Amino acid sequence: MRNTGLDFLTSKKPNGSTWKLSLHSLAVAAVATCGATVAEASDEVFNEAYRVSSSGNAALLDQYQYAMQDSVLSYYPEYWKLNQNLALQPSSSIVSFAKRYPQSAMAEKLSADYVEEKVRAGDFASASPVVGYVSNADEAEACAVAQVRARTGDPLVLAEFKNKVWLTTDSQPESCVGLARIMLDSPLMTQKDQQQRLFAMLRAGNSGHAFALANKMGMPLSLAQMNQISANPINYLWSAPKATAQDHAYLIFALGRLADSDLNNAISMVDRLAQGVPEDVQKYLYRTVAYIGGTTVLKNNFNAILPSYFDKSYGYPFSPEEAEIYARQSIRFGKWEGVIRAVDAMTDQQKQESRWQYWLARATEQRGDSKSKSYAQQVYQRIATQDDYHGLLAKARLNQAYTSFPQPYQPSSSDYSRLAKDVHFQRAFALRNIDAPDNYVNREWNWAVRQAYLQHDDGLILAAAKRANDMGWYDRAIYAADRTEKKHNYNLRYPTPYQSTVVNYSNSVSINPAWAYGLMRQESRFNVGARSHVGAGGLMQIMPDTARLVAKQMGEPYNSGALSNMNTNIRYGTYYLSMIQGQLSGHPVVATAGYNAGPNRARRWQPDVQKIDADQYAESVPILETRDYVKHVMENAMHYGVVLGQGNQSINRLMYPVPQQY
Structure with a gap:
């Protein structure tokens, strides 16, 4: 390793005193004592650099970056330096990093974190050049990217997130809440879409969002009235008016608050409350009790009346989360026609999932006629080709058993050669070898597996899995072996240590x-x-x-x-x-x-x-x-x-x- 003249680094020990580190000497010593290569010695510097990565000392990280120049981990000091004041970085710095380390784990993370930071600050213009470098977004990151796209000339992105964000009442990341606010002003959301979200927000007791949306729809609500209802919903419901759209909104809100605090009382009142209101409101009142009852089983236990309430609400559009609760409540009590209706109400993406295909077949065969049984058998046969939980259930419905796995694929010399050259796996193994923090090790490993998966390179994945398994690194070996498409090795998927x-x-x-x-x-x-x-x-x-x-x-x-x-x-x-x-x-x-x-x-x-x-x-x-x-x-x-x-x-x-x- 070349000597730059920046021979000694000074920093603080945990006890507050100073220490000096000769990077050149460290590398030489590592080679001499361990027989390691220069690159491996450079790898060893990672842990020292990591310890000072949050110090804010950019000059020190520059020196570590030079010391690690022969390491596959050399981009980490630069990553840490950029990440220290991420919100203040120009987008050009992030793009430069992503271009110099293309399709890398930390370029992905830096880009995604940058977009989220800029969205929080409302700086969509700065985030825009970076969104193209985010390829594996989680929920929060995906909503942040969608916000940027919507704010910079791509309003059609909102349609992609309608089911994921607009109709969701479960807790969501702030970036998804912000995306919903953008949707509020979008002409893509029809009056029916707006009513469906309003009803969902009222049912969930989300008065702030309901208040804003109702005003947008030209039917303003009173927050004072909603607060009063929340304090004593049953008192309001005894004499609740039903004449106007606002009255209907307050009715759904009050029944939701009552169902959440006293499900049995809500059940006893819903039939009376559903009388004398428009059909869509009537259906949603039953939906309110059914959904809240179905999502509060931990508090209220199972209740056999809930599937029938979902049945009574059928015909009013279901959100994805509502359709799944409808299905599960119907499955619990063997209400098979309800299961069929629930799956029918799901999105196309949900319907194609093997779990709902399995339950649709389970429900359909209960009809007993030959056509229904034939349909169920066809679905089981299709699902039974898979080796996951629902595939095994389908095998059992077909009275199929198995005693062996397919012949295991053994990685070839070509597979191992590609593994040796793959920078993503090199980084993962290098971090593992120096006992780096697990979050870095696992991120690099999972990213490496993903890149190989996207290339449909089962051989590379299994070569990595075999090497990890031989090291006793079973969790990552399993993670990799689970993700092959055509070539499989069940010995690596299901190891038997101890x-x-x-x-x-x-x-x-x-x-x-x-x-x-x-x-x-x-x-x-x-x-x-x-x-x-x-x-x-x-x-x-x-x-x-x-x-x-x-x-x-x-x-x-x-x-x-x-x-x-x-x-x-x-x-x-x-x-x-x-x-x-x-x-x-x-x-x-x-x-x-x-x-x-x-x-x-x-x-x-x-x-x-x-x-x-x-x-x-x-x-x-x-x-x-x-x-x-x-x-x-x-x-x-x-x-x-x-x-x-x-x-x-x-x-x-x-x-x-x-x-x-x-």
Whole structure:
């Protein structure tokens, strides 16, 4: 490495004293002691540069950038420097970075963050040259980009976000709220669109947005009146007027507030309130009670009347979120015609999802006639070609089982050669090798996989996955192997580290090792050091309180450090899974839900009167995280049954009818 004369860097130690670092000496020492290449020595500088990246010392970062010039990580000091005062940077600096490091992870992040910053400041002109460099936007970033496009001459972008933003009442990023404000003034939003959003805002109790939209529509509302209604909705509803459009708005608002605080009272009043109002208002009053009841199951439990209220609201347009709640409530109670209507009310994009195709087939075959059954069989056959949760459910409906995976693709020398030259994967492995912070490591890895996926290069993805797997970097190996299109390697998708430990402890507490593996894969991707934001730790992500309970049950002292031990974590996790399975009717699906959301919740979600099919139970779980968790664990468990040589695999082995609470 050349000596620039900038031989020593001075900065502060954590204790406040100063230290000096010779970058040239650091690189030489690294090469001498580790036998590393110059590039690898340059990689090592990353962690030192990262430690001072928030110091605001641009000159120091310039020196680190020079020291890292031979590293694939050399763009990081410049990224950190630009990011320090991002809102003050000219767009030309961001564009220059993106052009010099094309299609890179940090160019993507810098560009997306810059657009968001400029949108917050209302500086759409500065953001405009940068939006073209944002290619993988999350929800907030996508709304920011859409705002820029709309404000700089592309109003048609608003139509793309109508279902995602205009009709959404769930919590949204501020950039999406801002996009909705732009839509408010757009001629693309028809009077019917405006009424649908107004009704949704009133139902959700979003008085500010409802007030602004109502004024725009020429039917001004009173915030004082809305505040008074919120304080005592039932008192207002006893004598609510129904003569004007404003009266109808206040009626929906009041019923929404009552349903949110006292669902049973809202149910008892809705029939009376629906009398003597226009048909669209009548339908939306029923929609209001049905939707709020369907989204407050954690507070109110399931209520069998809600699907019928959705039925009564049919004919008034559904938003995507309303249609899904309609479907789930109908699935829960086996109201199959309601399921068909709900799917029919979804967007074309929703309808094409395998989950709703599966449920449409499930509902259609209940009609019993040969045409309906034939249609359902055709849908199942199409979905059964997939190996995900709904594909496995479809296989079971067709009475198909499987005992093996397709022949695994083994990466070729050409695949490994492309891997060695791929700068995105080089960055990910370099960061991993120097124990860089996980957020940087994972961002580079995920970006590298995405770029290979966009190039349809399964061989490159699997070469990277194999190398990561061989390093014991299981979580990223799985992430990569899961994303191939035509060439697959299920050994990399479903690895079995610690196999004798998992099998022995599972067998000792009489649970299926494939189920334990399926849960572990979902919990931690076999990262022993995994920690969740709520404090769960280790391979099976055990909460400290749960570990204390298990230790007590097992008659041993609790040691918080033990959860970081592979052996103890698996022993405690399998024991706890077996324990709650025993508490939850012995049912693996209910126990899986209980492992994630708590056994008391999982028990409350069991039916009150008679058993229901396990797929109905899983789909009606009211917490999105837990609902997806159950599906993934069931899918994993089936595939691990093959890995462990357990013979014919059908998801019905785990997903049999769920009994009523006891």
